[in-house]
Amino acid sequence: MIADPLVIIGAGAWGTALANAAAQAGRTVTLVARDPEHAATIEATRENLRFLPGALLHAGITVTADLGAAAVARALLLVVPAQALREVARSLAPRLAPGTPVVICAKGIERTSGRFMSDIVAEELPAAVPLVLSGPSFAEDVVRGLPTAVVLACGQEPVARSLAVALASPTFRIYHGTDVRGVEIGGAAKNVLAIACGIVMGCGLGESARAAMVARGFAELTRFARALGARPETLMGLSGLGDLVLTCGSAKSRNFAFGEALGRGVPLAEAAGGKLAEGAFTAAALVAMAGRHGVEMPISEAVAAVVAGEMSVDEAIGALLNRPIRAEHEII
Ligand SMILES: NC(=O)C1=CN([C@@H]2O[C@H](COP(=O)(O)OP(=O)(O)OC[C@H]3O[C@@H](n4cnc5c(N)ncnc54)[C@H](OP(=O)(O)O)[C@@H]3O)[C@@H](O)[C@H]2O)C=CC1
């Protein structure tokens, strides 16, 4: 597939890291920032001081604030927060050539509509070919060229395969697949579960509690995915288990760090420390969707209640610890 020029919308931490990874893979990359001043500073310093300091941009990357760059894109990466994705997709609609592959890199569910990111792209960019990229990948690792593996899913298998080849490198291994729903569920739900693990650690409940939380979190995420028609094996892969293990086990995760701060008693309004914790926005939508499908997600429900200010951290922990004793695989 011809993926040049590759246009990346969103010059935050992940957009910048992906720009470097794609340039390393040989792509011609344009990185589009929202703020012209931010774009000019990155272009001049070759560093994204605001979101990813300490990493130099690959020489082949052009930085701009002009969304019009999307008009010549042979492939486009959408790397803005999940709650901004619709607005950004809508503004791209008149600019994008029909049939352009649009890779969703945000991990979340739209709060106001309860829609997945691929549904939003289908609504706002009906002529595009939607793909979802997800998996264990901290921007600061990827931008340094540390190795990881992610998954790229598209309903059209040949598009997923050829774009994976176009964007991959030995240190940024991209597997491909067709289970778009499964891949996006993994990315969205793990953020909520990472908040739960952060709370556990912030409260000092210990590593055993965290491991139990990961396992029970994985159980509820798999139940949810199955009810929504995703393939269970997708959730056992990079976008489910892989990313869950990463973000539930590292304070480098903003979702985990947010939960950890809550667990330490930092007030809700300050716990994210000005950083993006996607799970805080996704939790309520995830739980509502689970409810509509008759799926029990007690950990996600507890996180949703805490981030909505409806339950204290102690009450949420108490509610989870005092659930009835059941057979391990009883809840469906
Ligand atoms: N960071 C990571 O390691 C990874 C992140 N992701 C996902 O990628 C997505 C983006 O995260 P990340 O890059 O880390 O976030 P950052 O907070 O680092 O950056 C967000 C970027 O989006 C821009 N933005 C915010 N709102 C809008 C809007 N309404 N219109 C246009 N641009 C907007 C911001 O621009 P401005 O500066 O002008 O506000 C900023 O450049 C999230 O869904 C995250 O879960 C996925 C994998 C890894």
Ligand SMILES: O=C(CO)COP(=O)(O)O
């Ligand atoms: O998705 C990520 C790593 O795969 C990044 O996690 P955070 O958004 O929690 O930092």
